[in-house]
Amino acid sequence: MPLRPALAASLLALVAAACAHSPVAAPARALTTQEVIDASAPSDWRQLDPGHTLYLQLPSGMVVIELAPQFAPEHVANIQALARGHYFDGLSVNRSQDNFVVQWGDPAGDELALRRPLGEAREKLPAEFSRPAQGLAFHALPDPDGWAPQVGFVDGFAAARDPKTGKAWLTHCYGAVGAGRAMAADSSNGSELYVVIGQSPRQLDLNITTVGRVVVGMERLSVLPRGGGPLGFYTDAGQRVPILAARLASDVPEEARARIEVMRTDTATWDAYVESRRNRRDEWYVHPAGHVDVCSLSVPVRPIPSPQG
Amino acid sequence: MPLRPALAASLLALVAAACAHSPVAAPARALTTQEVIDASAPSDWRQLDPGHTLYLQLPSGMVVIELAPQFAPEHVANIQALARGHYFDGLSVNRSQDNFVVQWGDPAGDELALRRPLGEAREKLPAEFSRPAQGLAFHALPDPDGWAPQVGFVDGFAAARDPKTGKAWLTHCYGAVGAGRAMAADSSNGSELYVVIGQSPRQLDLNITTVGRVVVGMERLSVLPRGGGPLGFYTDAGQRVPILAARLASDVPEEARARIEVMRTDTATWDAYVESRRNRRDEWYVHPAGHVDVCSLSVPVRPIPSPQG
Structure with a gap:
């Protein structure tokens, strides 16, 4: 009987949401993290600079x-x-x-004389x-x-x-x-x-x-x-x-380059994601915490979805 | 220039305090973690059952x-x-x-028929x-x-x-x-x-x-x-x-058996240890946090000191 907690964000990252085009509608009930990601729009994600x-x-x-x-x-x-x-x-x-x-x-390390010179960078x-x-x-x-x-x-x-x-x-x-x-x-x-x-x-x-x-x-x-x-x-x-x-x-x-994108952290989808981590709605949980720590939140990452065609 | 944060508790664990017999006196200033451990008494530690x-x-x-x-x-x-x-x-x-x-x-795992029987233990x-x-x-x-x-x-x-x-x-x-x-x-x-x-x-x-x-x-x-x-x-x-x-x-x-002892968590020495983690007094720190999380506190472990003789 393996431990079956909710999927971690790092795993969710790899679950590319192929049909991620509907905006997050006002939910009739609280969403699970997976549901938030599945319902996210392309604009909820960004590529790295x-x-x-x-x-x-x-x-x-x-x-x-x-x-x-x-x-x-x-x-x-x-x-x-x-x-x-x-x-x-x-x-x-x-x-x-x-x-x-x-x-x-x-x-x-501390052996300054042996350290590699920094080149164009500043000491x-x-x-x-x-x-x-x-x-x-x-x-x-x-x-x-x-x-x-x-x-x-x-x-x-x-x-x-x-x-x-x-x-x-x-x-x-x-x-x-x-x-x-x-x-x-x-x-x-x-x-x-x-x-x-x-x-x-x-x-x-x-x-x-x-x-x-x-x-x-x-x-x-x-x-x-x-x-x-x-x-x-x-x-x-x-x-x-x-x-x-x-x-x-x-x-x-x-x-x-790495073909990845990360979830934006300033959207309604992000807020829904945070709520899904504050109160886990996955079937496994019997006690939603009602809290999340800034360091408990992993920003979801996923492969850039392929263009529709 | 290696990063030099305060010694982690896991490291402190290995620093056996050979002369750990004086009780923690009311300090003139806040103590570092190392000072708390050095000043601990034998009764501040316990062996595992x-x-x-x-x-x-x-x-x-x-x-x-x-x-x-x-x-x-x-x-x-x-x-x-x-x-x-x-x-x-x-x-x-x-x-x-x-x-x-x-x-x-x-x-x-889930293949119950293949799992090892629990013997005298309960399912x-x-x-x-x-x-x-x-x-x-x-x-x-x-x-x-x-x-x-x-x-x-x-x-x-x-x-x-x-x-x-x-x-x-x-x-x-x-x-x-x-x-x-x-x-x-x-x-x-x-x-x-x-x-x-x-x-x-x-x-x-x-x-x-x-x-x-x-x-x-x-x-x-x-x-x-x-x-x-x-x-x-x-x-x-x-x-x-x-x-x-x-x-x-x-x-x-x-x-x-492992010859170790752990710090008790119900003593004045423990309270001094906690305070040394809430506000780091080690020279490296410029900003004491004034806070510690229950999960940031490692209970110190050390080898059982050798009998004096």
Whole structure:
């Protein structure tokens, strides 16, 4: 008797809704997640901006990362420069800490003299832990959050904001990608990147620059054997996983790009999706929670539907 | 420049505090997690009850699971009977779903005729989704929770309770172990077990019977390659990871038992630990969160300190 919880969003992602052309009508009853996706319109989905999409090629396959220039413009510009300079090619995943993060970059680590030069990218950037909330299309969630006064989504990214300070920031949810730093707040430059692989470490919010999120391929990073050294660093060079290449989607021929689209997070369909996660209506559930956490919501991803013909 | 967040509790676990005999004095300033652990007394730690500790032996090593008879007495009794009957020996991990659960049991799954007989264990048990809060030593956390009216710890287990219903239940945090079920609420019997390997799926709370938690060895389960089938089931028998044996610690010679102890969750030291996680005082942090989630708190584990001499 296998455990049969509702289909996870990551799975739903793969269920291309072939007949997804009817708008979401006012439902007679609450919809399941699958029903929301089945009823979505093409306009409920968007494609990633190729200039802000990073492909990380590992021996096991590709990881697709959506960058967040609206939250970390300087870091994203630097990551773009690093990718264009092929900086990451031949570097490696050097750290895997259970229930925390997987991190990649130069295995030379703190040995500054041994580190690969950054090329056209900058060594020094300002910390980008938050930004003014003004100017962001912040789509709030209905439920309260313990870590921040308000949580919601901005352009597909899980985010928080504080009306008192007027600041907004990306939240450290599963799949969030950040720029590793040393003690100094402004010691990150995007050449060391990490991704969250466990319970959302929200204590990192406002303490480090978050630069994007993994859209496809988390399972290529989350399963990497945990490192035996402090903080999950690999102690043996042979354990490191090579990065074959890191490229912006815009620098890859169009036919080689990932043919995916993601659900928009500012529509009535999104609100119906959120409600379907707040109160599961799938037959398996006997107790709808009446709540959802900003880090419990995976933004659905699917292959771009084929043109009708 | 490696990312240098505070040491995770799982790491702290391995830092045996050799001189842990002074009680926690009223601190002049807030303590870091490491300082709390260093200042803990022997009485702030406890050993696991061997009769309620399950050793899961995988090819990669051992997983130690603490069972929760106070929350799921019938399921725990059945798991004890299954372990004594060597039921799990030679069965396998059959499912690994990213950011959700890893599950083990009989690979025959729904093919009831092919399933291994349960021996002395029972096929049918009542659902144990919650229990009366009365009679439990519920040690509440200071922060609110979105999923439940109150959250805290009971005997080392992350838990929730509702004063209105008078019920208490275990929360689905990273490392929580539950009993898989089919559509019927009472269709679990402990022969199919799963462990949470991602963001806490709190929507499962009150929908399934939670039977324990992984104390040591999560990294042997969390890194298992994700399955390619629906819900992360392996599609190829060769991908399944064999369970070499599952034994109660009480059925293993004392010298073969795991020499570990865990921090008690009902002491002033625990409260100081919680505060050290609510507001990180480690030098790296510039913004203390002022909050902690019940699922962000790992109960520290360490080797049993050697006798002084």
